[in-house]
Amino acid sequence: MSRSFLLLFVVCWAALGGVVAARAGVTLEGDTCRQVFDNPRAEHIACRTGFRLDEATRARLESSSFGLLSDLSCAADLTASRSDVLGRVHAGGDVALPQQEVRCRLSAGGDPVNVRFHLAPVVRVDRKTRRAVDARLGVRDLTGIPEPLATAVAEFLNNEPTLRKSLVAAANEILPNLPGR
Structure with missing residues (x-):
């Protein structure tokens, strides 16, 4: 359970951690969340x-931005209540996680550009099987x-x-490892 909220939380950051990160097309950087989740009493x-x-x-980003953007790296300070997130997961259906601010550095023509956005992921959990069946990142x-570049990046x-x-x-x-109600 130690990384469960991190993964559900930031997964725009494409399912952070281990094998999942490799499938997601991202590399985790500067993470301090693992320590927080190692303490189930926090x-x-x-x-x-x-x-x-x-x-x-990066190649897909460049293609979808018509060659204007070539890279993206992001960081976020995450805050939430563990019991609030657990309550949402146990309820099932669309699990809307708390909105977080994300700061990113885009590379546009080799020049860095700082951007910010809000991330509010929603994971649809089937109530019967207790498995995730869909997800939305909620970048806005x-x-x-x-x-229109801001819209193109958010849509990407x-x-x-x-x-x-x-x-x-x-x-x-994560879901099978979460504590019961």
Whole structure:
């Protein structure tokens, strides 16, 4: 259970951790969350995590932004209540996780550009099987770059199939290990 909330939480960061991260097209960077989740008595979750895109995902970003963007790395300070997140998971259906602010550095023509956005992932959990069946990243309110590029980046992150599939896979690795009600 130690990484469960991190993975459900930041999985825009494409199902962070281990084998799932490799499938997701990202590399975890600067993560301090693992320590927080190793303590099951810690009710308040407060940590930092980040990611960098792998080569294939960078290529998809470049293609979907018409060559304007070539890389993306992000970091987030995560905060939540462990019992709140557990309560949402146990309820099943669409599990909306608390919105978090994410700070990123885009590479645009070789120049770094700082952007921010909000991430509010939603994982759909089948109530009968208690398995994740779908996920949405919920990237919105992207600032730091002009429109329509901001919309293109948000749409890329929200619709990138590898990230969504990785979020579902990560949730399904986690759900069986969560404590009962």
